[in-house]
Amino acid sequence: MLTIRLTRKGKKNQPFFRVVVIDKRRSSKGGRAVEDLGYVDPLGKRKNFKKDRILYWISKGAKPTPTIHNYLVSEKIIEAKKTKITNISKKKSAEIAAAAAKSGGPVTIPPKVDLVGQPQSAPVVTEAPAPAVAAPQGEPRLEGRENPKA
Helix, strand or coil: CEEEEEEEEEECCEEEEEEEEEECCCCCCCCCCCEEEEEEECCCCEEEECHHHHHHHHHCCCEECHHHHHHHHHCCCCCCCCCCCCCCCHHHHHHHHHHHHHHCCCEEECCCECCCCCECCCCEEECCCCCCCCCCCCCCCCCCCCCCCC
C-alpha cells in the first residue's frame, strides 16, 4: 500500500523532511521512494508541496499520514478537517490502568483516530486488573553490578 509521508533528512539537531510517496513496508530512514512530492523545513518554517502530483497519488489510492494530512489541509490542497494526532504510549496507558485500579472503576483507553477524525473502533473498556503478586525469584539480585565475581 502506498503512503504519502515524511522522510527525515538533514543533520543532527537540524531536521529537514521530504514529502514522499513510498510503499508502507519500506523504512522511513532508508527506503527508496516512488516519488518526491515536496519538503518541510520546521526550523526555517518553510514548506513546499507539488499540489498536482499529491492529488494524483491520492486519486490512485495513496493514503497520507495524519501529519501530512494536516499539512495538506493547512495549505488548502485538500478540503477536510484537521485530525487530532495523539499517540498514547504504553507507559501512559499503564498509568491510566493503574489509576483506575486504585479507584476500582473500569478502565477506558481512547481509540486511535482515523484520518477523517472518526474513531477506528469503539473505546476499549476493560475491568480493573487484579493486583499482581510478585513471585519469589530464587537468588537475590545485586544492584549496580552487571556480572559479579563469585
